[in-house]
Amino acid sequence: MSGPNPIRRVCVVGSGGREHALAVVLGRTADVVVTPGNPGIAGGTAEGHIITCVHTPAEQIEADLYVIGPEAPLVDGLADRLRAAGHLVFGPGADGARLEGSKAFMKEVLAEAGVPTARFGVFSDPATATAYLRTLPAPWVIKTDGLAAGKGVLVTGSLDDAEADIAAKLSGDAFGDAGRRVVIEEGLTGPECSLLVLCDGQRLAPLAPAQDFKRLGDADQGPNTGGMGAYSPVPLVDAAMVDRLVDEAVAPLVGTLRARGIDYRGVLYAGVMLTPDGPKVLEFNVRFGDPEAQVVLPRLDGDLAGLLAEVADGSLRTEPRFLPDAAVCVVLASDGYPEAPRTGDVISGVGDAGSLEGVTVFHAGTADTDTDGVGTLVTSGGRVLGVTALAGTIGAARRRAYRGVSAISWPGMQSRSDIALAAAGVAP
Ligand code: AMP
Ligand code: GLY
DSSP: OOOOOOOOEEEEEEOSHHHHHHHHHHTTTSEEEEEEOOTTTOEEOTTSOEEEEOOSOGGGOOOSEEEEOSHHHHHTTHHHHHHHTTOOEESOOHHHHHHHHOHHHHHHHHHHHTOOBOOEEEESSHHHHHHHHTTSOSSEEEEESSOOTTOOEEEESOHHHHHHHHHHHHTTTTTGGGGSSEEEEEOOOSOEEEEEEEEESSOEEEOOOBEEOOEEEGGGEEEEOSOSEEEESOTTSOHHHHHHHIIIIIHHHHHHHHHTTOOOEEEEEEEEEEETTEEEEEEEESSOOTTHHHHHGGGBOSOHHHHHHHHHHTOOOOOOOBOSOEEEEEEEEOTTTTTSOOOOOBOBOHHHHHTSTTEEEEESSEEEEEETTEEEEEEOSSEEEEEEEEESSHHHHHHHHHHHHHHOBOTTOBOOSOTTHHHHHHOO
């Protein structure tokens, strides 16, 4: 096994906080070109590497390694097209990406692999769906089959709301075609964690666990979002639990994918609930979690470009290692997120926050507008910024992150005040 050639230039596809974090950490050892990127990404690195953003399609960019950030281009077969052109690509082909593109397919594969997961049914007819719903105890869980940017899941204790949600999804009104099939699941309880595991088609290498905060409001109130904050490491998920999750959830999945002829090269993101009956998989995603990437990647102790190249090449042999420091990320979201994010609000304080010790501000939904020759940073999406801080303990990282948060403002800015609060209490 000779391994990949040295990686001098990496192309990253995407424009969010995850891609900003990827660019910064890849930029420790390589030049990085991000398509299309965002206003926070471009610049030089302390190591002398250059990070640029371009609007050129990835197929037209020359690089030694291609890292595809979001699920949509993966589901759409971008990795297949780049591989067909002879490139080294981190990210599954359309066959593997179907795990995230269809929750019904994912649940079917999990059942075949014997991975512990919630009981479920798949429906496209409202009457049959409602009949199944009524056989389950509360809380009720209804998911769009197709991609819905992390917003297609309703968990509710109200049977009326559950039935209305089924009708709205199946009619196509709520999520278009993505909702015309739904997965209805048994409701599980317990703390959640995100385990990102690198897979070179066969070999697996877990990254440090993270915990995400899916609900919009403090104390897990309000609607589900793409994620309002994260931290890593997770005191609840020790090395033995990571091994157990790899053995019980990820390895059987990869075995089943291989049996189906799927050569999965990228990251498998297991969303796990630690239930009283043991860990159960809520979902697999086919990309780095966001904001999880913003706390896991900065903790990596080593050469991310080389590591991802080994995965892409099918020659994974480096064991990822992590700094002992903890990382906490607080997401700042726009007014109206998640239902109807308002764009165009002027953002202030990003420079001040980024100059605080240990703090990095990752951009997710920002745009530069030019008013009379003066560049102004404005909101351009739902999740706008991720304020990430590193420090010796979760509590110290959390204090630093919130110091960064208080430096930033725009009209209607939303954030949670309790990211990593419980973990800071129990961590050493
Ligand atoms: P998913 O996109 O499938 O991970 O679902 C988004 C969020 O909904 C998860 O992070 C959980 O908080 C919640 N959720 C999903 N499935 C279930 C379930 N079966 N029981 C309870 N909560 C769930
Ligand atoms: N943080 C949730 C996700 O990336 O899907």
